[in-house]
Amino acid sequence: MGADHERxxxxxxxxxxxxxxxxxxxxxxxxxxxxxAALVAVNSTGLLDGNAGPTSSAAALPPATATVTRxxxxxxxxADGELGYGPVTTAVARRPGTITWLPDSGATVTRxxxxxxxxARPVTLMYGDTPAYRDxxxxxxxxxxxxxxxxxxxxxxxxxxxxxEYTWDTAEAVMRWQDDRGLDETGVVELGRVVFAPGKVxxxxxxxxxxxxxxxxxxxxxxxGTSKVVTxxxxxxxxxxxxxxxxxxxxxxxGKSVDGEVTEVATxxxxxxxxxxxxxxxxxxxVTIGDAKATRGLDKAAVDVTFIASQRxxxxxxxxxxxxxxxxxxxxxxxxENGRSRYLGVETGLFAGGRVEVTGDGLTEGMTVGMPR
Numbered sequence: 491m492g493a494d495h496e497r498x499x500x501x502x503x504x505x506x507x508x509x510x511x512x513x514x515x516x517x518x519x520x521x522x523x524x525x526x527a528a529l530v531a532v533n534s535t536g537l538l539d540g541n542a543g544p545t546s547s548a549a550a551l552p553p554a555t556a557t558v559t560r561x562x563x564x565x566x567x568x569a570d571g572e573l574g575y576g577p578v579t580t581a582v583a584r585r586p587g588t589i590t591w592l593p594d595s596g597a598t599v600t601r602x603x604x605x606x607x608x609x610a611r612p613v614t615l616m617y618g619d620t621p622a623y624r625d626x627x628x629x630x631x632x633x634x635x636x637x638x639x640x641x642x643x644x645x646x647x648x649x650x651x652x653x654x655e656y657t658w659d660t661a662e663a664v665m666r667w668q669d670d671r672g673l674d675e676t677g678v679v680e681l682g683r684v685v686f687a688p689g690k691v692x693x694x695x696x697x698x699x700x701x702x703x704x705x706x707x708x709x710x711x712x713x714x715g716t717s718k719v720v721t722x723x724x725x726x727x728x729x730x731x732x733x734x735x736x737x738x739x740x741x742x743x744x745g746k747s748v749d750g751e752v753t754e755v756a757t758x759x760x761x762x763x764x765x766x767x768x769x770x771x772x773x774x775x776x777v778t779i780g781d782a783k784a785t786r787g788l789d790k791a792a793v794d795v796t797f798i799a800s801q802r803x804x805x806x807x808x809x810x811x812x813x814x815x816x817x818x819x820x821x822x823x824x825x826x827e828n829g830r831s832r833y834l835g836v837e838t839g840l841f842a843g844g845r846v847e848v849t850g851d852g853l854t855e856g857m858t859v860g861m862p863r
Contacts, residue, residue, distance in 0.1 A: 551831055552824055552860025556809050558848075560855045563807055565800040565842040567731060571722040571740070573791040575714035576776055578694050581605060581613075583704040584622075584682030592700055593693050598716055600690045602645045606710055608682075612671055616641040618686035626664075626679040630656045637686055638679060642667060682706075692716045718785050720750060720777040722795050723758070731797040732775040740779055741794040749780040750795070800840055807845045812859045813838070823848070824860030831860060 583589075591607035599605055604612035618637030624630070626638055631654050639652045639660055647667050650659035661677030668675045673683070697709035704710065720740055724732055732755050740750040754776040762768045777795060779785060813821045814833070822835045839847030 551826060551829070553863040554861040555826055555858045556812050556861045558806055558808055558823075558853065558855055558857040558859060560804060560806055563802045563805055563840050563842050563845060563847055564798045565840055566796050567728070567799040569722050569724055569728075569795050569797065571720040571777065571793045571795040573718060573720050573742075573785060573788055573793050575692055575694070575716065575789075576719045576721065578712050578714055579687070579691075580697070580712050581685055581710050582706075583608065583708045583710055584706055585680070585704075586706065587704055589698050589700055589702050589704050589710065592696055592698065592711065595693055595695055597693045598690055599693065599713070601641060605685050605691075605713075608704060611673060613682065614671070614684045615691065616684050616686055617644075617689055619688060620686060622681060622684055622686050625681050626656055627677070628656055628658060628661050634686070635660070638684070639663075687713070688715070690716050718779065718782065718788075719753070720779065720793055720795060722775045722777060723760070724773045724775065726757075726771050726773060728797075729755075729773045731799055732773055736797065738777055738798075739796040740777065741796070742784060742788070743791050743793065746784060748784045750777040751780070752776070753778045800842070802840045802847050805839065805847045806849065806853060806855060807847055808859055809861065810841060810844055810846045812861050813846065813848075814860075823850075823853070823857075826858040826860060 585608060587608040589606060589608060590610045591604070593599060593606065599615050601615060601617050603615055605615045606613050616637065618634070618641070620633040620637055622634060624634070626635060633654060635656045636652065636654045638656075639650060642648075642650075642660075642663050643652055645667070647663040649663055650657060664679055665675040665677045668677075691713040692715065694712040694714050696711050698704065698711070722732070732752055734752055734755055736752040738750045738752065739747050741747050752775050756774050757771060758774045759769050759771055762770060808823060812823055813836075814824060816822045816833070816835060820835060821838055822833045824831050825834050834850055834852060836848040836850035836853060839849065841847075
């Protein structure tokens, strides 16, 4: 029920609860619809009773009670997710030659190690967010130069300043690196000699075979990151739930629930289902799992991800079934104090997890309110 009900008067007409089979015919019945938490007060004729006179107390104490609590109320939404290693990237040949070595599927490749070999010479993995797209040589400037210099420094080749400018000092370090890897000592890193990836990679699959000729643009292998993540695709209108840094719950195939956090959000276009179907725009979120041990033994699996759709912090709440419908409209609570009870008009806010946000004049944390048995 929404939060737009008008606030009732301080002394609203009293609704009456049926106390058991055989009660008065005019007694009011509070009906709670579980799906929408809707409440309706009716008399024995099935109509709202608008003629009852106002009173400040109930005829008898309620059969059960609950306490008004102050808490953060979360409305959640579930989505299907897939546990794996995240997005798959394809490594393509940028130079002609013959593929002479490939790693095994599932192998991990780290900085400075060959991703594959072409004509017996390594195509080396280095870390960086900018893909390799040109020859790197003296006079070239850019983020790809900084990526190269940072990797050379980490690998023990120094004598230059790590910046975005390729200098003679950089070229000298490159020649030492080339010598150690059996490459021609040119001081130029040719396009196709290194592959930049955000970090160490896991080989997902092989698209070529050893001994096969390679041409520029030909697929060689695919790779992913090495950390397990959950990939979730949401409808475009649900993007508000998948904010970077948002906390989520992930339910694994064995039923165990673990904490997760949204680390990346991107808009993707997926093909439509069926012939001539239009493609759909969706939101893809990557979720990292806090307890990596919980996914041990699971390479790929279907999981459930629970997002927080709406949140209300530091609000007064009661069980939804504690609401009573007032004869003149709106909702109230039966407040129990000193062995007596009275009705207090309230406005409702967020409904979530069987509880509802409530506000009203005189309503305070710790109050005792009536409940049906």
